[in-house]
Amino acid sequence: MSKKSSESFFEKVWKFFASLRLAIPVLIILAVASIFGTIIEQNKPLEHYRRFYSESTIKILSKLGLFDMYHSWWFLLLLVLFAINLTCCTVDRLPNVFKVVRNPKRTLDEGMERSLSLVHRWRKKGKVEELREKFASALSQAFAKPVETYNSDVLHLYAERGAFSRFGVYITHVSILIVLVGAIIGNIWGFKGYVNIVEGDQISRVQTRGSKGIVDLGFAVRCNDFRIEYYPNGTPKEYISDLSVIEGGKEVLRKTIEVNDPLRYKGIWFYQSSYGTAGATNITVDVRKKEDGSLIKRLTLLPNQKVKVEGVGTISAVDFDPNLQGFGPALRVRVEGESGQPLSFWIFKNFPDFDKRRGQPFYLVFSGIDEIYYTGLQVAKDPGVNIVWVGCVFMVLGILVAFFGSHRRVWLKLVPQEGGRVEVVLAGAANRNRLAFEKTFQRLKEELSKV
Amino acid sequence: MNAFFLKLAALFYLAGSLSYLAYVVFMSEKAVSAGRFSLLFGFGVHLVGFLMRYFEAGYTPITNLFESLSFFSLAVVGVFLVVERRYRLKVLGAFVSPIAFILILFTAFLPSEIQTIPPALQSYWLPIHATLLFVGDAIFAVAFAAGIIYLIQERQLKRKKLGPLMRRLPPLDVLDEINHRCLTFGFPLLTVGIITGAIWAEYAWGSYWSWDPKETWSLITWLLYAALLHGRLTVGWRGRKAAILAIVGFGAVLFTFLGVNLLLPGLHSYASFGR
Numbered sequence: 051m052s053k054k055s056s057e058s059f060f061e062k063v064w065k066f067f068a069s070l071r072l073a074i075p076v077l078i079i080l081a082v083a084s085i086f087g088t089i090i091e092q093n094k095p096l097e098h099y100r101r102f103y104s105e106s107t108i109k110i111l112s113k114l115g116l117f118d119m120y121h122s123w124w125f126l127l128l129l130v131l132f133a134i135n136l137t138c139c140t141v142d143r144l145p146n147v148f149k150v151v152r153n154p155k156r157t158l159d160e161g162m163e164r165s166l167s168l169v170h171r172w173r174k175k176g177k178v179e180e181l182r183e184k185f186a187s188a189l190s191q192a193f194a195k196p197v198e199t200y201n202s203d204v205l206h207l208y209a210e211r212g213a214f215s216r217f218g219v220y221i222t223h224v225s226i227l228i229v230l231v232g233a234i235i236g237n238i239w240g241f242k243g244y245v246n247i248v249e250g251d252q253i254s255r256v257q258t259r260g261s262k263g264i265v266d267l268g269f270a271v272r273c274n275d276f277r278i279e280y281y282p283n284g285t286p287k288e289y290i291s292d293l294s295v296i297e298g299g300k301e302v303l304r305k306t307i308e309v310n311d312p313l314r315y316k317g318i319w320f321y322q323s324s325y326g327t328a329g330a331t332n333i334t335v336d337v338r339k340k341e342d343g344s345l346i347k348r349l350t351l352l353p354n355q356k357v358k359v360e361g362v363g364t365i366s367a368v369d370f371d372p373n374l375q376g377f378g379p380a381l382r383v384r385v386e387g388e389s390g391q392p393l394s395f396w397i398f399k400n401f402p403d404f405d406k407r408r409g410q411p412f413y414l415v416f417s418g419i420d421e422i423y424y425t426g427l428q429v430a431k432d433p434g435v436n437i438v439w440v441g442c443v444f445m446v447l448g449i450l451v452a453f454f455g456s457h458r459r460v461w462l463k464l465v466p467q468e469g470g471r472v473e474v475v476l477a478g479a480a481n482r483n484r485l486a487f488e489k490t491f492q493r494l495k496e497e498l499s500k501v
Numbered sequence: 502m503n504a505f506f507l508k509l510a511a512l513f514y515l516a517g518s519l520s521y522l523a524y525v526v527f528m529s530e531k532a533v534s535a536g537r538f539s540l541l542f543g544f545g546v547h548l549v550g551f552l553m554r555y556f557e558a559g560y561t562p563i564t565n566l567f568e569s570l571s572f573f574s575l576a577v578v579g580v581f582l583v584v585e586r587r588y589r590l591k592v593l594g595a596f597v598s599p600i601a602f603i604l605i606l607f608t609a610f611l612p613s614e615i616q617t618i619p620p621a622l623q624s625y626w627l628p629i630h631a632t633l634l635f636v637g638d639a640i641f642a643v644a645f646a647a648g649i650i651y652l653i654q655e656r657q658l659k660r661k662k663l664g665p666l667m668r669r670l671p672p673l674d675v676l677d678e679i680n681h682r683c684l685t686f687g688f689p690l691l692t693v694g695i696i697t698g699a700i701w702a703e704y705a706w707g708s709y710w711s712w713d714p715k716e717t718w719s720l721i722t723w724l725l726y727a728a729l730l731h732g733r734l735t736v737g738w739r740g741r742k743a744a745i746l747a748i749v750g751f752g753a754v755l756f757t758f759l760g761v762n763l764l765l766p767g768l769h770s771y772a773s774f775g776r
Contacts, residue, residue: 070735074728081724081753088714088765120712233710242708281617288620309620310705321707322620430707438709442696449689485678 068138076132083128087119133230136223147216156199156208158461158477168478168491172499173471178205178464181472184501185462192497193460193490207462215455216481221448228441235434241265242432247273248328248424252296256429267318267429269297274304276325276423284376284400289322291425317431324426329353333367333381334418335397340411348417356386362412363387368394370419377401381416456482460494474498503557504613506550507571507605513543514578514602521594533591540598544578547605551575558615561628563635566762567611572631573758574604576639584643588679590671596646626701633697634719637690638754641726644683645751648744651676655741673740680743681733688726695719714765718757725750 066072090111091098099108099117115122155162163169174181182198182205189196189209196207243258243265252272256265275292288308295303295315305313313320337346337359349357349365356366364386374380378400386392397416398404405413463475476498480487520536523529551572554562562568581597584590654670698716703709710716729746732738738746756764 070731074731074736077724077728077731081721081728084717084721084724087712088717088761092712120717283617285617286620287617288623310624312704312707319707321705323706428707432708435703435709439700442699446689446693446696449692453685453689 064138064142067134068142070139072135073139076128076135080128080132083125084120086116090116090119092120093118129230133227136227140220140223144220147220151213151216154208154210154213154459156197157201157206158208158463158475162461163475163477166477166479168488170476170491170495172474173467174474174501175471177470178203178466178472181464181474181501185464185474185498188498188501189460189462189494192494193458196460196462203466205464207464208459209462210457210459212455212457215451216457218448218450218452218455221444222452223448225441225444225448228444229438230441232434232437232439232441235437236432237434240430240432240434243429244323244426245429246326246424246426247271249273249276249422252294258429269295269302269315271320271427272296272301273425276425278325278372280373280378284373284378286373289325289425291322291427293320317433319428319430321428321430322425323428326424326426327370327372328422328424331422332420333370334416335365335367335381335383336415336417337362337365337412338415340406340413346412365414370421371396372421374398379416379419381419383414383416385414453482456480456487458487458490460491462498503550503554506546506553507608507613510543510547510550510575511602511605511609513539513546514574514598514605517543517594518598518602521591521598524591525595533594536591536594536598537585540578540582540594540601543601544575544582547571547575547578554615558618560618560623561631562615563627563631564618564622565611565616567608567613569631569635569758570604570608570611573635573638574601574608576635577601577604577642580636580639580643584679584683588671588675590675590679592650592670593643593646593679596649597643600642600646621705624701624705626697626704630694630697630701633690634694637687637694638758640683640687640690641747641751641754644680644687644747647676647679647683648747648751651680651740651744652748655744677740677743680747683747684726684730684733688723688730691719691723691726695723714761715757718753718761722750722753722757725753 094117096108099111103111111117115124119125186196186198186207189207194209194211196209199206199208241256241258241260241262243256245253245256247253250273252270254267254270256267257263258265272294273291274294277290278286279288279290281287290306290308292306293304293313294301295313303313303315307313307320307322309322312322331352333351333353335349335351337349338344339346346362347359349359351357351365351367353370354366354368356364358364362385366384367381368384369382371380371382374396377398380396380398382394382396384392384394395405395408397414399416399418402415402417403413405415458480459478461475461477463473463477465473465475467473476495478487478491478494517536517539520532520539524532524536551562554568563572577597578601581594581601585593650670651673654673654676657670658673695716698719699709702711702716725746729738729743729750732746733743
């Protein structure tokens with residue numbers, strides 16, 4: 051008694067999780083819930099949220115996990131529900147599909163004859179045995195090689211195409227589970243971090259996001275050089291880092307990385323992600339005569355270092371912008387004349403004559419800077435990523451098979467009649483794209499009536 | 502030069518929209534062929550403009566709002582011409598060609614100069630990823646139009662008033678069939694588009710999925726269409742429900758394309774780098 055009721059309870063639970071009535075709400079709830087995380091910025095520091103929300107709102111939002119929504123317990127629970135639903139649906143229906151594919155219904159009984167919409171009958175002179183071969187070869191040519199089954203003196207020919215397409219849906223479903231497994235593996239055994247390396251320096255440890263803290267790479271990465279290439283109009287064209295991998299005191303790999311072209315070593319990827327200046331040394335400024343452009347003096351300056359030039363005044367470099375308003379590298383200089391107000395203004399590396407406009411007997415040219423950059427690298431290890439790609443491949447294949455494949459089945463029944471005649475019954479069915487199959491069926495009808 | 506072709510295409514799309522509207526109002530068959538030829542010429546001219554820009558710029562011109570709107574409109578017209586050929590649904594033109602015209606009209610308010618392409622977009626994944634998604638989106642636009650026509654037609658049938666519009670509207674089952682076929686082609690394209698985006702993201706940023714608003718909204722769209730698909734194939738959501746979901750789904754498509762960039766500023770920064 052108790053066993054029976056617990057079984058039926060289990061059955062009820064199973065049916066609930068395997069039902070499509072669950073799948074559709076889960077899909078829609080997942081979609082709607084995902085919206086919140088796009089409206090509320092995710093994973094920002096508390097100060098950031100204080101600018102937009104009151105303390106009490108922040109408390110509520112943070113309780114609901116809305117600041118890291120896609121990793122909150124309730125969102126993960128939704129994903130788990132989604133995965134359980136997918137699994138149960140597949141386990142529930144797949145055996146039946148196997149049965150249909152491996153052991154199709156090879157005979158056309160009266161019930162099917164009535165239920166199928168594509169049925170055509172005609173009569174033909176001759177005996178079943180005589181007509182058998184003709185029909186079989188005609189069917190093979192026009193559609194697919196049939197299987198023959200005798201049921202007393204009635205002959206059934208059964209041919210099918212695209213039986214495999216019945217698996218498309220399940221391939222797709224399983225592929226989503228594979229992607230989820232890959233994502234979980236990546237979350238557990240992988241890490242994502244970020245590191246700044248000043249030119250000439252090397253690092254071997256990376257600060258990661260999440261709970262893993264600082265990760266030791268087991269080797270070191272040195273930034274030999276960082277540079278920016280610009281388009282003629284001054285917008286950045288490429289960010290380039292020259293990196294070396296150092297292991298056991300030796301350089302084992304050297305690669306120049308760019309955005310969209312990362313470095314990989316021992317399963318750890320280094321991506322060009324940002325950059326910054328770590329200071330400047332040796333700024334070169336030329337002082338030239340306005341009349342003929344001849345060089346009065348070439349200055350090598352350190353930031354904010356004042357240098358006196360006879361007849362001109364004291365010159366210092368006070369600010370630098372690698373790309374001021376799209377005009378390329380610019381230097382802000384300060385000139386304290388021997389008399390009068392100190393002046394400060396920008397000069398541009400790409401426009402050497404720019405300072406002539408000041409109308410002084412001399413002008414300043416910004417001719418170079420040895421800037422020390424740091425390169426900002428995203429560092430990632432994800433042992434699950436290949437599993438995700440396998441899932442993606444199956445997803446695409448599964449969807450294509452499920453959407454464009456169709457299991458088309460054709461039955462041909464030869465029933466002996468009195469007077470040396472045979473009744474021919476042709477029937478067909480397709481589980482997808484029925485309109486196209488109707489045309490196939492019409493063609494088959496024509497071909498087979500010629501027999 | 503490519504901007505000239507774009508303006509010419511816009512004029513053709515306007516002519517196409519007006520012709521198809523004239524068809525609905527006056528029921529003239531001449532208007533239909535005028536509309537069809539306008540769109541066909543517009544598409545040709547637009548395609549030439551696109552190719553010219555491709556060669557002038559040296560990259561696939563789908564990198565900013567101007568270029569994306571232009572390409573989206575091109576894709577909508579292209580998909581419509583295919584669907585029209587297949588189903589001979591003239592009235593669909595009255596709804597789809599204005600969409601294409603409005604999309605291309607917006608480009609008039611945006612800077613049309615060829616810009617330099619930021620480092621993040623210098624990848625061969627750009628043309629693959631963007632083309633797949635915009636063609637998918639264009640298919641969903643046609644499904645959206647079919648959905649709207651469905652609801653109008655159903656309303657008219659329910660009122661049992663044989664309005665002048667009704668005779669021009671196609672039967673409900675044809676509209677439903679279009680809805681279904683669009684889903685059959687749009688959904689795989691959306692799926693492959695998202696996957697190619699993930700591959701590109703993995704290669705460019707080291708993370709195939711980072712719950713960025715653009716990514717998340719594309720997933721939301723995917724989930725909505727997946728729900729529609731399951732409703733259709735198994736619970737028997739036909740007609741009205743499918744039409745409504747096609748309309749909602751296209752709302753999500755538009756939000757993923759435009760809303761994320763325009764209404765959620767500062768969150769989405771594919772093109773920015775380095776600050």
